[in-house]
């Protein structure tokens with residue numbers, strides 16, 4: 001991964017001309033870096049904040065074919081997505097895991113059993129599987145307990161998949177680094193440089209030391225997601241992005257126990273909402289609203305969105321009596337969709353878009369699931385600018401397969417697979433680096449203490465928020481962002497990152513402040529009473 005003190009070598013690392021420079025360290029940029037490095041190209045990725053800091057750590061975390069694409073008649077996109085899902089389930093087991101979904105069938109509610117079954121038959125057919133099954137009400141209630149019983153006729157179950165999105169980015173970056181790619185976080189592209197009007201380089205600003213670098217590249221790709229218009233020359237004349245926010249809640253599994261994902265149509269607007277088990281908690285999402293705020297600060301849930309999601313929970317799980325005290329954390333992501341001026345944000349298309357504008361290739365939109373295909377598309381567009389190299393990417397294996405972990409580590413089979421999925425070829429090193437007691441899980445999560453140590457040591461952690469919000473997801477899974485475990489995290493950070501007391505206190509204060517502002521609930525008195533909100 002990133003060797004100790006790697007940042008001190010930055011000027012030497014960045015020296016020379018590059019075949020390809022990728023701006024943006026989300027899943028799109030990471031996927032392109034991997035494919036470029038495997039082709040033997042000299043490839044650099046720069047990320048203005050932390051890897052996966054943008055939308056790629058704030059998605060709904062589903063690796064799915066996209067039932068909505070099917071509804072929109074986009075059969076090719078659905079087929080490609082289910083194929084990618086299949087590959088990821090095979091190659092990244094433990095990081096991308098099967099997730100079964102349950103959808104209740106109520107008298108008088110849409111979509112009814114037959115329409116839904118038809119869609120799922122197509123969906124399954126494209127994946128070459130048969131995961132769907134209809135259950136009568138009494139059996140369905142065993143699979144989806146606590147749901148509203150009035151009018152329940154039965155329900156449908158079907159198979160999809162889920163992941164930890166930020167870890168998926170890290171795993172792809174890990175593979176890219178192993179193939180010779182370079183990835184640097186906290187290094188922003190401040191300006192695209194042009195010769196004769198054509199982009200052929202970029203100016204970079206190191207957010208840590210303030211140093212600037214001028215880099216030349218044969219191909220320049222902006223994989224900057226919802227920030228893409230900032231670097232485009234044509235952003236005012238050409239197609240524009242419409243940033244849409246989607247927000248989520250995390251609740252303890254014991255308060256909202258779902259053995260599988262429960263999806264429903266929101267009573268207010270008929271949009272799909274789901275609750276599913278994720279990393280030991282229950283994740284609820286999502287909303288779909290115009291972001292309407294600048295992109296400099298991290299997106300956060302608004303009071304209205306909290307009420308919207310709580311209203312969906314109240315509607316589907318009335319007997320649980322869920323309230324604001326049950327919410328552990330919140331997070332919000334911004335989706336870049338191409339603005340076609342539709343009144344309803346949910347009607348805007350979510351396919352990825354590629355614009356080649358005077359040497360700068362912008363690739364934005366799309367989804368986590370199809371990152372490999374998006375990367376191939378980006379490289380195909382850049383092919384005329386790039387030298388032909390000998391390195392070839394394996395046809396469909398995105399990830400190298402790690403060997404078995406030592407049996408004496410005392411891990412369960414599920415824990416071993418989890419580590420192999422997340423850390424790939426480094427899983428064994430992670431275990432070897434663990435100190436006494438660090439193979440225990442951190443209460444309230446599925447994370448091992450050893451993961452914190454490994455991430456701090458080898459995964460380019462710069463700030464405490466990188467460690468707690470993206471390398472691990474403890475900031476989302478533990479109350480108050482994990483304030484209780486901070487003394488032990490401190491010992492790890494001080495040993496692995498060389499932080500003195502002053503640095504630790506500054507990092508801790510910044511992290512807790514960020515968590516309060518962006519990952520907790522808005523002030524209670526601003527949240528509308530969802531029980532009183534109109535249902536239509």
Ligand SMILES: Cc1cc2nc3c(=O)[nH]c(=O)nc-3n(C[C@H](O)[C@H](O)[C@H](O)COP(=O)(O)OP(=O)(O)OC[C@H]3O[C@@H](n4cnc5c(N)ncnc54)[C@H](O)[C@@H]3O)c2cc1C
Nearest residue numbers: 024026027028048054055056060062189225246367368369
């Ligand atoms: C609410 C929500 C739910 C979603 N759920 C799913 C889901 O369940 N499944 C799925 O497959 N997809 C889902 N998606 C879509 C998916 O999350 C996105 O398509 C994907 O994360 C986009 O990745 P990206 O790399 O293009 O963008 P990002 O992850 O946003 O990465 C862009 C990066 O570029 C960086 N950047 C910007 N400007 C600069 C600059 N000047 N210099 C350097 N770096 C810069 C940013 O800091 C950012 O990190 C969801 C999206 C949203 C919003």
